Amino acid sequence: MMQKKIKTIGAVLLAGSFFLATHSIAATAYDEGTYGPEAPITWDKPTKVTFSHKVHTMDSGLACDACHDGLFTMESGAILATGKMTMAAMAEGKFCGSCHDGNTAFATNTKCASCHKDVKELTPKDPIVWTNPAKAVVFYHKAHTEGLGLECDACHDSTFAMQKGAAGKAGNFTMQALYEGKYCGKCHDGSTAFASNTRCNTCHIGVKGYNRMMGNDGAHGATHKDTKAGH
Ligand code: HEC
Ligand code: HEC
Ligand code: HEC
Ligand code: HEC
Ligand code: HEC
Ligand code: HEC
Structure with missing residues (x-):
């Protein structure tokens, strides 16, 4: 089951709160070491899609290696260059679809506008x-x-x-x-x-x-x- 594959960042969160307690100035800042890049990853081919680390790590508690264990590399745009990340592939459980299957997270054939900023364009x-x-x-x-x-x-x-x-x-x-x-x-x-x-x-x-x-x-x-x- 997919659920098992997902590792959470409980331990990191604990370390994080200790850090925040002793360094209160950093309390409001987004910590990229803990949560990954703050700026959303955007792809523009063939359509405009946005991926937010914050939503997945800070809000949903996913560990880095839930995705960076072979699914995605830590290089913005790399996956796009393969040309393989299509809606059809995701519907088969690949790429975003490995979690966005209607079970672990909402399915890729729903909520189009949450990933696509401009559905009219599509x-x-x-x-x-x-x-x-x-x-x-x-x-x-x-x-x-x-x-x-x-x-x-x-x-x-x-x-x-x-x-x-x-x-x-x-x-x-x-x-x-x-x-x-x-x-x-x-x-x-x-x-x-x-x-x-x-x-x-x-x-x-x-x-x-x-x-x-x-x-x-x-x-x-x-x-x-x-x-x-x-x-
Ligand atoms: C839910 C999946 C997911 C999780 C969890 C995740 N990432 Fe990522 N990360 C991605 C994707 C997707 C990309 C873009 C890859 C691409 O475009 O080929 C990416 C790209 C990156 C990049 C490259 C950014 C750039 O601008 O080149 C870094 C650095 C990174 N991730 C760090 C992290 C760290 C650190 C964590 C854990 C705190 C993490 N990621 C957790 C999916 C994830
Ligand atoms: C979980 C995120 C996600 C959801 C939900 C999603 N898409 Fe996508 N979609 C993508 C990604 C990622 C790509 C490939 C990268 C790109 O186009 O920039 C893509 C590509 C596409 C493409 C380009 C051609 C193709 O088939 O790959 C179309 C058209 C599209 N989506 C339409 C939709 C529609 C319509 C819905 C809702 C029924 C939807 N998408 C829901 C992430 C999503
Ligand atoms: C390791 C599992 C996993 C992978 C891989 C993954 N997601 Fe998610 N995603 C989640 C979970 C869990 C949530 C939160 C639960 C939900 O909304 O169903 C979420 C939520 C989201 C949301 C909702 C954000 C909001 O504003 O509420 C978007 C958009 C999204 N993911 C896009 C993507 C895209 C695009 C990809 C592929 C690049 C991707 N996800 C890959 C697990 C994953
Ligand atoms: C809501 C749209 C719609 C309406 C209204 C509609 N059709 Fe169709 N029809 C289709 C579609 C879609 C097909 C399958 C694609 C094709 O044959 O080009 C089809 C196929 C057919 C076929 C091919 C053989 C078969 O049985 O499928 C016939 C004959 C036909 N329609 C007759 C009719 C007649 C007569 C009416 C009115 C009583 C009608 N249609 C109303 C959409 C419609
Ligand atoms: C998700 C619901 C839904 C589906 C599926 C759907 N329609 Fe419609 N369609 C509507 C509604 C609602 C109207 C407007 C109400 C009315 O005219 O009764 C409409 C109106 C139309 C019209 C008249 C307006 C126009 O475009 O000129 C045509 C023709 C039509 N549909 C064809 C089709 C065909 C062919 C299919 C299948 C390939 C289809 N529809 C599938 C909901 C749908
Ligand atoms: C009322 C039904 C209906 C709605 C709503 C609808 N579509 Fe479609 N769409 C279809 C049908 C029917 C096809 C053709 C499927 C087939 O031939 O089997 C199609 C095909 C497509 C294709 C493939 C076109 C091609 O050239 O291969 C794309 C992309 C697409 N839709 C995107 C969207 C997007 C984006 C939205 C929302 C803004 C949307 N659709 C809303 C019925 C719909």
């Missing part, structure tokens, strides 16, 4: 379009997040992976699944949002709508996108 701008089995269904992030004020984890809990096409590959992305309350049907059930067996054309834009969307997609007709042959 929101896909282009519509998500599915063409299989029905061509085509469209989903607009902006309408659901900015328009309706839904949080990212309303869908990126376990309803949808954060990867275009994932639901399509799962093999059961069908109207039947929607009627059973899965995928879009989690909300499109006639109670939270209009039911999946109504207003077909709101989600289904058809082949014509699809072609129109692809045609208008690129700027000023300079693309290779599907257009009607022999126009």
Whole structure:
């Protein structure tokens, strides 16, 4: 169990309070020797993420080697350079996900804004379009997040992976699944949002709508996108 792996800094805290008792001037200062760097570690690729030592050591009582035993090196930016620290990897229990699994600490598919300072920045701008089995269904992030004020984890809990096409590959992305309350049907059930067996054309834009969307997609007709042959 993860819990066992976590070493606390009780002994260090004791030493710390002795230190504070005898050196009262230092009482209000953050002690980097005990708690690690005071300035948050920030990563900016591909997104802006902040990690605070204070939260993990001073507030949560984790010892340095809970993380600096192979999980992370003491070199800001090193992990980013590997390119391996992705949401998908964390969901598999790697990196931050070794604790942020919904058990030791809140899971990485919740509370996006606690790690990401700007969730808007992460929101896909282009519509998500599915063409299989029905061509085509469209989903607009902006309408659901900015328009309706839904949080990212309303869908990126376990309803949808954060990867275009994932639901399509799962093999059961069908109207039947929607009627059973899965995928879009989690909300499109006639109670939270209009039911999946109504207003077909709101989600289904058809082949014509699809072609129109692809045609208008690129700027000023300079693309290779599907257009009607022999126009
Ligand atoms: C919960 C995990 C965690 C704990 C506990 C932790 N650290 Fe870190 N530490 C990190 C991460 C993440 C980084 C950044 C690594 C990277 O960017 O590759 C880091 C980086 C550092 C750095 C480099 C800072 C820089 O600017 O280059 C130092 C020094 C450091 N930690 C010291 C400590 C000390 C001392 C402790 C114990 C008091 C500690 N850490 C506890 C996760 C942790
Ligand atoms: C425990 C911290 C944490 C939480 C919670 C978290 N993320 Fe992340 N996220 C990261 C880290 C770390 C990275 C990789 C480094 C970077 O992008 O700077 C990342 C990367 C990403 C990326 C870039 C592409 C990818 O898949 O890696 C997206 C998009 C993203 N997060 C969205 C989200 C959303 C949406 C949520 C909530 C459902 C969320 N994150 C919750 C820490 C977190
Ligand atoms: C060794 C275990 C461990 C690791 C690894 C770890 N965390 Fe945490 N983290 C915790 C615990 C424990 C808490 C406090 C309990 C909670 O909030 O669920 C916490 C809390 C947080 C919080 C909440 C801060 C607040 O303001 O309340 C953020 C943000 C966070 N972690 C980000 C990260 C990121 C980003 C990483 C990866 C770079 C990471 N953590 C890695 C254990 C860990
Ligand atoms: C109402 C549901 C819903 C909400 C809310 C939502 N998403 Fe999504 N998101 C989706 C769906 C559906 C997909 C596509 C999944 C698939 O094709 O399997 C997706 C895919 C993504 C992708 C991958 C895009 C790509 O090109 O691969 C990212 C990144 C993403 N979402 C980020 C976010 C962020 C950040 C938020 C919050 C600001 C958010 N989402 C809120 C439903 C939602
Ligand atoms: C909330 C959005 C939504 C609504 C409303 C909706 N659909 Fe769908 N539909 C989907 C999604 C998502 C798929 C799976 C992806 C794809 O086929 O492109 C799908 C797939 C289908 C398929 C392919 C085969 C199957 O059974 O899954 C048919 C046929 C279909 N829909 C017909 C309809 C009809 C008829 C209506 C109205 C009575 C309707 N849909 C309303 C989202 C919706
Ligand atoms: C977390 C809840 C939730 C999920 C999941 C969800 N929606 Fe919605 N959606 C809503 C709400 C709420 C509304 C607005 C209420 C209404 O119109 O009944 C809405 C409105 C819409 C609209 C009309 C607004 C617009 O964008 O033009 C479409 C189309 C739509 N959803 C498609 C989808 C599709 C396709 C999926 C699955 C890929 C999906 N939604 C998943 C909550 C959700």
